[in-house]
Amino acid sequence: MKILSHTGNPQSAIRNPKYYAWIGWIFALIALLLGVVVLSLAVGAVDIPLRKAFFLLTKGQGTPEYAILFEVRLPRILLGFAVGGGLAISGVILQGMFRNPLVEPYTLGISGGAALGVCLNIVVGGADVLGPLATPVCGFVGAAGVIFLVYAISARRGGIRLSRLLLIGVMVSFMASSLIMLVMAVTKTEDLHGIIFWIMGSLEEPNPFLIKAVLIISLIGMLLSFIYAVDLNTLSLGEEEASYLGVEVERVKRAIFIIASLLTGCCVAVSGVIGFVGLVVPHLMRLLVGGDHRVLLVASYISGAAFLILCDTVARVVIAPMELPVGVITGLVGGGLFIFALSRKSYTF
């Protein structure tokens, strides 16, 4: 079009100041994350002065303090990082795709499926066959089963209808929780507490291999979803608009649905059902850094990690030597924080 080549003032705006703001936010959030990590290392039922940590690191091996810092607290922090980040970006992706502020990683029945898998495993005694890996494996199988079911039912020749997907997900979720109740009602009492423990969610995971696996999967999920950041931006205009902007909407929807689901499935399989991170962190970050997924995804990952580690720290110390379920804290802190933020700033989803 000729008109565009000679009208307007082509004054250069090469360096977009927006990018500086983004980088600023990311660094601020990383600093926050580091602060939370240090705090989480420093506090606990047992007092260990932090300055001792460096000493312990070099020649403290074998002492109880070393074990507490690096074999009890550190693995929890790592798992909190992976799960918090993973759930937060799943939330961002799904909310962006559904354009629905109430969607969170568990809405589609992923947690219900995982919980059902774990329940059945505990009742059937799968642990005898698979050993300590039984719980995460069954959780993941349950989650994957539900994802497949929900997807298969809602996918049609013309592509996925999102409202359909959402409704079917919610229904499957309800059915799963009914089945869990059924299983629990006929379970031996000895097995019940295993189920309840798992459903409440916890970052305690004795197996370092699992922690590493979730960490790697979570980071890969982050990178993969980043590839779709621009597509998610266009999707926030609506599906039709997005396809006019050159996005293969159905393919993108399928891809990000699978990424978010598998990511959530992995997190849930290892840590149990930790609610609220995937719902509230994306909203808080939208308030803070805006709706552009290119920054929103990174910011949500970092702050989701920081948020969960912080909540876990609080859950550990608040009634020490006992521990609150971390979900109690994520719900209270997250909900409070969000209402506070919402009351101070206008927010359109």
Add this chain to the structure above:
Amino acid sequence: MGGSKDTLRVLFTVAFFFVSFSHALSFPLKAKGDLERSLEIVHPPQRIVSLVPAVTEELYLLGVGDKIVGVTIYCQRPPEARAKEKVGTVIDVNIEKIIELRPDLVIASPLTDHKQIRKLRRLELRVEIFDAPTDFQGLCEGFLTLSQFVGKEQEAEEVLERTKRKLKAIKKEIEGIAKSLVFVQIGANPLFTADRASFINDLIKCAGGINIASDAKIGIYSREEVIKRNPDTILIVTMGIVGEREKEVWLKYESISAVKNGRIFTVDSYRVCSPTPISFVETVKELARLFHDRH
């Protein structure tokens, strides 16, 4: 029990309804395979963390209370146990605390979070799990194993000798008296009872009663079934005021003989669910009185 502990208990009871009532405050011991293996250790353990209230009590009975370095907040008996360092509850322990105490033996129950047990073992601590016994026999066996563990077999056998004698005396007393049909209620909504595999079943048997739910496979029990089976005595195992409220509920069903004769009793759950051989016999004695006392 202090106020904060009560709050906590309320908090946990909600989530752990079934667990903390039915199976409750857990148990005396019955040895598992791996326990026997570990008996080869020559030196008796010097720093013990007990995550089972009954074990704590039994350790004191065996005279090794001073070797205990950590207990749960539910370990209230004997009173000396309250002064010990608290490392958590029966179901949820604080790993940091335990590590800090440098124990050479941790005694856990099947109720302890499996992940936490695995974590402790990974940190090269010796953790022994004690299953809940289902009868007096198992209780005694477990007690004996524990005693071998801490090198106090002699003491254990003396204790068991005494208790068995007492038990025999009680049995003699109630011989010939008609057996009482008993329904045990553990908590309400849903109505939960002691099934065949439960410890309480044996308790009732020893006290000359017949548990009407002894053929039940799981604990959830229908009120209609209770009415149909018409127990002579209803025992409500409870903590606090729940018992009185439940008693009133039963009073509506006048066809039940226990209601007609005013034989509804509340029993402290701590006594019933967390026995040592000694407290077992005491409880049997008390129950025998409740079952057969014709006023």
Add this chain to the structure above:
Amino acid sequence: MITVEDFSCGYRKGIVLKDISFEVKTGEFVGLIGPNGSGKTTFIRAISGLLPPRKGFILLDEKAVGGMGRKELATKVAVVTQSQEATPPFSVEEFVLLGRVPHWGRFQLLETKRDVQMAEKVMALTGISWLRGRRMGELSGGERQLANLARALVQEPDLLLLDEPTAHLDIGHQVQIMHLLKKLNEEGLTIVAVLHDLNLASLYCKRLVLLHKGRLRKVGQPQEVLTEKIINEVYETSIIVREAPGMSLPLVFPVG
């Protein structure tokens, strides 16, 4: 530019457009008119490749629309839709810049200098430069429509499709938008616009396409299409047609 040949299409429930054939030449400004439910929006969707044909085909520059990828289409065709379902969580400038996405590589994440310059120009052209920092949710209907237009233009399309660009706008904004479209058309942009307002269609479009119940009723210059007979029949109402003062263009008036 566009060749529609014996084209039928529809949704799951049934066929909406039937046996349509016509052609749009490069540089034309075609107005698509017809009663509600006559298939205008569907036609826009079909041209932009969202609806596969049941019969016939649509060619864009001699290539079948259905065979082109979305990306390729998006660099040639820009669409301004009628309903904006969501309020995008962006500023006006960010919103306009989204129009550059079709020109990006698969792994491109940041705007290039050229993208930003392009957005500058288009915002200046549509007169919304002063709104660039505003959130989309804070715009008035007219401003929002200008932003939509800017986002479509920044795609550098050869063909611009608009679905009722003046709906819900006041007369000032209606004229502003139509003027802008006319200017763009004179600069060489091919435009196909669904227009509700027959008078605006008459005043600005070189050629009108009248759809009725999914079929082509009449194609031609405004004088040929906007006759009392045709309009009364298609819209099932009674209107009168008068000539615009100083122009030989028909205007439509309801008879009260």
